[in-house]
Amino acid sequence: MEGDVKLELETESPPEKPQKHDSDAADLKQGTDYAEEKEIQSSNLETAMSVIGDRLSWEQKAKQGREKELAKVTIKKEDLELIKTEMEISLAAVERSLREHMGNVVEALVTLTN
Known part of the structure; x- marks a missing residue:
């Protein structure tokens, strides 16, 4: 096999297309991410407000109870x-x-x- 010649076959690969940035898809993703973040923040805010409201209600009831006791x-x-x-x-x-x-x-x- 001394005389064997290695032949390398060159296969032509299709020319690479320059990557085109799909700005519409990127804008849509950013908008979706923003909307999801706002939704999460809104949900957290609602939960916090509910907890605060419950606590204020409890404190108000305790205060009213205390005032009734003092009035006696x-x-x-x-x-x-x-x-x-x-x-x-x-x-x-x-x-x-x-x-x-x-x-x-x-x-x-x-x-x-x-």
């Missing part, structure tokens, strides 16, 4: 007037403090002076 506390009108006059504090602040401290004048005064 009996306070003496004399204690209310004494603290209001001597401390020169609004009637609402004195009443709130007395109710929060179950009518205990000393504790209410300590809170009001701090």
Whole structure:
């Protein structure tokens, strides 16, 4: 096989076409990606708003419950007037403090002076 000659056959491959960028497809993909991202953000926002709404509702109910409990506390009108006059504090602040401290004048005064 000394005399064998290797023949390489050249096969002609079709000429490569220059790659053409399909701008319409790229624009469509970007638009779709943008829309999907906005949809996800919108969904997350709705979920967050629902959680916030639930929490605010719970806090509001707790606050209303607390106010009902405070309204049940009996306070003496004399204690209310004494603290209001001597401390020169609004009637609402004195009443709130007395109710929060179950009518205990000393504790209410300590809170009001701090």
